[in-house]
Amino acid sequence: MKLITLTTVLFLFAFQAEAQRYITKTGRITFFSDGPLEKIEAVNNGVNSALDSQSGMFVFKVLMKSFVFEKALMQEHFNENYVESDKYPLATFKGKVKNIKDIDFTKPGIYDAEVEGDLTIHGKTNHVATTGTFTIEGSDVLGKSLFTIKLADYNIKIPSIVEGKIAEEILITTTIDLKPLKK
Template identity: 35%
Template sequence: MKLKILIISLFAFMFINGQAQKYITKTGYVYFMSHTDAIDIDGSNNKVAAILDVSNGEMVAIVLIKAFELPLATADKHFNETYMESDDHPKATFIGKLPEVTGLDLTVEGEHEVTAQGTLSIHGKSQEINQKVKLLVKEGKLMGNCDFKVNIDDYGITVPEDVKDRVAKVVDVKIKMTLEPMKNK
């Protein structure tokens, strides 16, 4: 009898574990700004996909490089062809953890500061990162907000000699995403 209860509760746990533990978005926003005295080059992408498993804090985010929109004329071509080489490296990813998330009560609305730890891969190169993220719990959704800097050298992005003063070595990146509870299919 005891065993039966145990097994049932185990399966029940598995079942619960599979539900509403994951938050997802497909319309996350990422913005970058390369500021130099000569020229500001920026771009944005609102098709960032991310998933967060709040049961263990695991997180994966995927940014499709070709989905960036650059308002400067011909900049998108340079961005894709010369710098990001998006035919060879079509996406940037973050695979890691938000460990503090497991300790949060996500049923209560509020603002938290958590850390994102993991591997950021851009242009086929990976770097370990540790980054503060503002997390707002509102109406059952998780709104993540994060500003950081990317040193393009770290990701093997090279700038031709003659345009060195037009492309920033350190690019400012802003990320905003609203993750909603994932519905099981």
């Protein structure tokens, strides 16, 4: 009898532990800036993200060269002159969902999320905080957030020839469809 109880407990524990981590490798990040000279828009559909539903640990890994622009010239300038993607290929966010206990991953619905952590772009790290939502749909967790960053905070310099004509703040939208990690 004891053995059955122990086996049941271990089984339940193992099941719960497996269901704790949600991941995606096809998350979407877009950025948009609206300056007097040029509107700049780009999209990256290969974002890695992981969320731990117990601890609230939340991670993003974004390859800068995966951002696609409408114009090839803009994409070239973005990689070579702004984010220097040869030198700094990866942007990361490592933080947590502060109110993770308010989110019931077993109950469908839209939950507000408070996220904070360290954002590293162009080799420079800043502590950031933002809000977003998690939508629970079956076993999937759809995360959405919208926030702005200042280029200067990440040592991204606007060339003097276009200074004042390109926006100094960038609007970032993230959409991630997280699925439970199967082992």
